[in-house]
Amino acid sequence: MEINYELQKQIFEIIKNQLKEDNPPEVKITFDRLKKSGFDDIDINKLIGQCVSVELFEIISSGKPYNDERYVKNLKKLPKSPI
Helix, strand or coil, X not given: CCCCHHHHHHHHHHHHHHHHHCCCHHHHHHHHHHHHCCXXXXXXXXXXXXXXXXXXXXXXXXXXXXXXXXXXXXXXXXCCCCC
16 A cells, blocks of 8 residues: 555644644643653654544545544554554
8 A cells, every 4th residue: 555645744734733732632641652662753643643544534434523532542542553
C-alpha cells in the first residue's frame, strides 16, 4: 500500500492541534505513555494517526459523527491497532 504523504501530513496536523489544545486530554496521556515505552515522536504520531484515521473513515464512509468514546478507547489500546 502506498503512503499518501499529504493525508499523513493532515492527520499529523490534527494530532498536533489536539496536543496543543489538550482536547481530548487522552491524546497527550497516550503520547506520554508511548514515549515512556520507548517509541519516538514519529512512530507515536503514526500510532495515534491510526486512531484518527478510524474516526475519519467512519465520518466519510457512513456519515456518522465523530465518536469521542471510540477514539479514546482506541488511544488507550495503543500500540495495539485500533478497531
